[in-house]
Amino acid sequence: MENDCLFCKIANKDVPTDFLYENDRLVVFRDINPHAPVHILIVPKKHIRSINNLTEADNEIVSELIMVGKEMAKKESVSESGYKLFFNVERGGGQVIFHLHLHLIGGWKR
Ligand code: 5GP
Ligand code: ZN
Secondary structure (H helix, E strand, O other): OOOOOHHHHHHOOOOOOOEEEEOOOEEEEEOOOOOOOEEEEEEEOOOOOOHHHOOHHHHHHHHHHHHHHHHHHHHOOOOOOOEEEEOOOOHHHOOOOOOOOEEEEEOOOO
């Protein structure tokens, strides 16, 4: 838990947020400012600043973020139509919350 980190506070339930899914290692919730009909964030409970800060010890959680992203796409019925899974990395990459999170966006009309 990092002081003054919004996603640490959300994961720790200090900032109330409806979780679509939670386990010991991660939480999943809707983006407050969606950029697509479906816009979900998959967030490790461990504070990691960005992709740049990953180490070998994080291999399992990174893999789990992607697998949960795939499952959430299925639950949100965008698996067949298609979706994007992505990380913004640091300011130039569009990152504004410096706690690692995987974006799942989709649900556009085809
Ligand atoms: P980034 O640009 O850092 O990759 O993405 C951060 C995302 O977090 C943005 O899409 C933004 O809308 C979302 N966000 C920021 N604050 C909150 C919040 O308090 N609650 C939720 N659910 N999403 C947030
Ligand atoms: Zn954090």
